[in-house]
Amino acid sequence: MSMKYRQFLPTRREAFVAGRWLLVLVGALAFTHLVLLLSGTSPSAAYRLVLFDAFSSPSKRADMVMLASPLLLCSAGLTLTFAIGLYNLGIEGQVAIGAVAAMIPLRLLPDVPPLLLWGLAFSAGALGGAGWGLVIALLRLYGRVSEIFAGLGMNFLATGVALYLVLGPWKRPGIASMSGTERLPNAIWLPTLEGLRVAPAAPVLALLALALVWFALARTHWGLSVRAVGANPAASRRLGVPSSRRLVETLAVCGALAGIAGTLQVLAVFHALIPNISSGIGLMGLLVVLLAQANPAWVLPVVLLFATFTIGSVGLPLQLQIDSSISGVLQGALVLGALVAQGVRKGGRRSE
Amino acid sequence: MKHLSVRWIACILLMLGTALVAACAPDAEDAAPSPTSGEYVFGMLLVGPSNDHGWSQAHYEGAKYAESKIPGTRFIYIDKVNPSDRPNVTVEQLVDDLVAQGAKFIITNSDDFKDGTREAAKLHPDVIFLHISGDDVLTGKAPPNLGNLMGRMVYGKMIAGCAAALTSETGHISYLGPLVNDETRRLVNAAYLGARYCAENLRDAPFAGGMQFEVVWIGFWFHIPGITLDPTQVANDFINSGSDVVLSGIDTTEALVEAQKATDAGRNVYAIPYDYEGACSQGPGVCLGVPYFNWGPAYERHLREARTSTWKQAWEWLEPGWNDLNNRDTSPVGFAFGPALSEANRAKLNTFIQGLADGTINLFVGPLNFQDGTVYLAEGQQATDRQIWYMPQLLEGIEGQSAAN
Incomplete structure (x- = not known):
């Protein structure tokens, strides 16, 4: 074979990486397969739904996009915090508080022209999420509280705030209902395509956020310093990288992106504030980033994969009388498989 | 490195083996039954589990009653429709699923489904919706294909x-x-x-x-x-x-x-x-x-009307059957x-x-x-x-x- 073509063939290392991923995929599918068999369900029917149902109709595709958009925003933000070596488990709370903050202009200024109102809502949502992220950063820097525990605590607080508002000051006239506040007037919903529940602004925003994160991490000096802190905090500090500052900045930006995701949940998905407004999207974002190993290039495909599984599994209880959570099993198995594969690789290196 | 690759091969074989065994196992039922010609499918969204010994089970059994009374109808449902059991899933999405399975008539059984049912009814003008315990007809917010039903x-x-x-x-x-x-x-x-x-x-x-x-x-x-x-x-x-x-x-x-x-x-x-x-x-x-x-008789009546295109939008608040309070066919x-x-x-x-x-x-x-x-x-x-x-x-x-x- 001439050298000319040789460069297009995978190197041994690349082949190894590809093989690892294939193995992870096969392993996760096999595990889910077992779970399905144990529950007495036909695996092929379940897989047909989980893998393909999200593409079966325009409205399913629309739902998939509307799930992928906030998920992509969260994942983009988490890519930053992972790059600097933080486990931002507070992402759920940042989504929720972003949604709450977005509700403030929506409730106070319903007569402002929609375009301006949406701008205000997104700004408020981003600010709210960023503020929630900042608290975690400050707790870590000055209170020496791990961002994991600070984040979990802040999640409880955010859920509490949302619940209090839904059942208290923002309740429907005379009714306190778990189904949330009164729906926003149709005029201020983020505009959708005719007859579908997809608001084109949502994926545009999300893709923009991902591009920005990719650019910042891969192409700027700032991104380089973030990655340096993530790779070796002590060394980078000795070299003069302002690591505390980067830590605050990444948590704030991640919070802001999560807050925008929360705003989308309010403006484009539920059209109201509901107690469970984040709906686990932030946690799913953590899984995405674990699987993508904080590589921005992998975030979009993984997000699409997870959104496909999740929307596809909505039909499981109706068509196969099994619970939708099987998509969670598949997602979890994928992530676990990836982590194990990574661990095995690292362990192997050390033993060499 | 040598024993590592052995470990990898072992893993691959194990997983492939599992997948193979699983794939060869007989499938119970491959495709969901699709509506056959002449069959009338009606669907229901239940807020709680269909066996809760309470509100949702009463609806579930009412639907089963109607299905058994009218030959040619088939009942499909999704239960546990609430934000903690099914996060991030909306009434509108689930209604789409019911309609995709052929439902022409859809009952939603919670006050919490009021907004979702209304939006879904607007998106599916050819499907008849019956929202239990709601008042959209009374308040004039209901599109023409949405009715309300409740018992006194x-x-x-x-x-x-x-x-x-x-x-x-x-x-x-x-x-x-x-x-x-x-x-x-x-x-x-x-x-x-x-x-x-x-x-x-x-x-x-x-x-x-x-x-x-x-x-x-x-x-x-x-x-x-x-x-x-x-x-x-x-x-x-x-x-x-x-x-x-x-x-x-x-x-x-x-x-x-x-x-x-x-x-x-x-x-x-x-x-x-x-x-x-x-x-x-x-x-x-x-x-x-x-x-x-006892939802059965009212569901049966609504279904019969819907099937014969005589269904009319109404806000119904049904009196008990005073002649015989516990008559399953009337009260x-x-x-x-x-x-x-x-x-x-x-x-x-x-x-x-x-x-x-x-x-x-x-x-x-x-x-x-x-x-x-x-x-x-x-x-x-x-x-x-x-x-x-x-x-x-x-x-x-x-x-x-x-x-x-």
Whole structure:
């Protein structure tokens, strides 16, 4: 074979990486397969739904996009915090508080022209999420509280705030209902395509956020310093990288992106504030980033994969009388498989 | 590196083997049955589990009844439609799924589905929607393919209140409330009025210290850990504070279960569950009876009309079948006597029911005041349907909150 073509063939290392991923995929599918068999369900029917149902109709595709958009925003933000070596488990709370903050202009200024109102809502949502992220950063820097525990605590607080508002000051006239506040007037919903529940602004925003994160991490000096802190905090500090500052900045930006995701949940998905407004999207974002190993290039495909599984599994209880959570099993198995594969690789290196 | 690659190969073989074994296993059923020609599919969204011994099960069995009465119909459903069991899934999405499976007629069974049902009805103008307990037709918000249906449970609750007042020794009656809204205030008030009437008119001896009627709202129709109060704990608080009859207004049977436990432990505590005819089975020894919904006949009628294109939009609030309260084919609201109701009290309760049936007993008549002292009904004034349906406060004499705080 001439050298000319040789460069297009995978190197041994690349082949190894590809093989690892294939193995992870096969392993996760096999595990889910077992779970399905144990529950007495036909695996092929379940897989047909989980893998393909999200593409079966325009409205399913629309739902998939509307799930992928906030998920992509969260994942983009988490890519930053992972790059600097933080486990931002507070992402759920940042989504929720972003949604709450977005509700403030929506409730106070319903007569402002929609375009301006949406701008205000997104700004408020981003600010709210960023503020929630900042608290975690400050707790870590000055209170020496791990961002994991600070984040979990802040999640409880955010859920509490949302619940209090839904059942208290923002309740429907005379009714306190778990189904949330009164729906926003149709005029201020983020505009959708005719007859579908997809608001084109949502994926545009999300893709923009991902591009920005990719650019910042891969192409700027700032991104380089973030990655340096993530790779070796002590060394980078000795070299003069302002690591505390980067830590605050990444948590704030991640919070802001999560807050925008929360705003989308309010403006484009539920059209109201509901107690469970984040709906686990932030946690799913953590899984995405674990699987993508904080590589921005992998975030979009993984997000699409997870959104496909999740929307596809909505039909499981109706068509196969099994619970939708099987998509969670598949997602979890994928992530676990990836982590194990990574661990095995690292362990192997050390033993060499 | 050498033993590492052996490990990898072993892993691959194991996983491929598993997948192979799994793939070769026979499939139970490959495709979901698709609607055959002439078949009429109707769907339902249930807020709770289809076997909750309460609200959702009553609907589920009503739909099964209608399916069995009309050949050529097929019933499909999704249960546990609520934000904690199915996060990030909306009513609109699930309605799409039902329609994709061929549903031409869709019933949604929770007040919480009001907005979602309305939006879904706008998106599917060819499908008929029946929203239970809603008022969109009354308020004019409903698109033409959306109707509302409810049974007049106020009578069931009056009977339940009466049974409680006849049986109680301590005079302390408690009500395990769900969330606070017009419907739940309406039902608490009805139970209170029934209890008060029977305490004053049908008891052999009045309560020594007067009657105490207390309500605690848990925050939703059933227990959601961390979000609602725990109904088990609330029921126990009632019992420990001296209440000997607990009425349930929630979808599930905690009140009955806890009353049974207290009675097993040597106390005399009774309970009255709600919604589902078979609910007493969870604690027969302490069950005074259950006011329940019997959705079957109304569903059958709506389905027949929908199939023959004679269905018309309406806001329906159905009277109990007074001729025979517990007739499964005619009465939308019933009261099943429980094993723990004494023979003497059963006779008195029948007197009360007879009075409600022939109109000699009418409890929504003034003078009645709200909890804050304002007048609900003036002397001799009789409440209109709207005055009963839209109930802004609890009545004077009831302990508990009129609104969520």
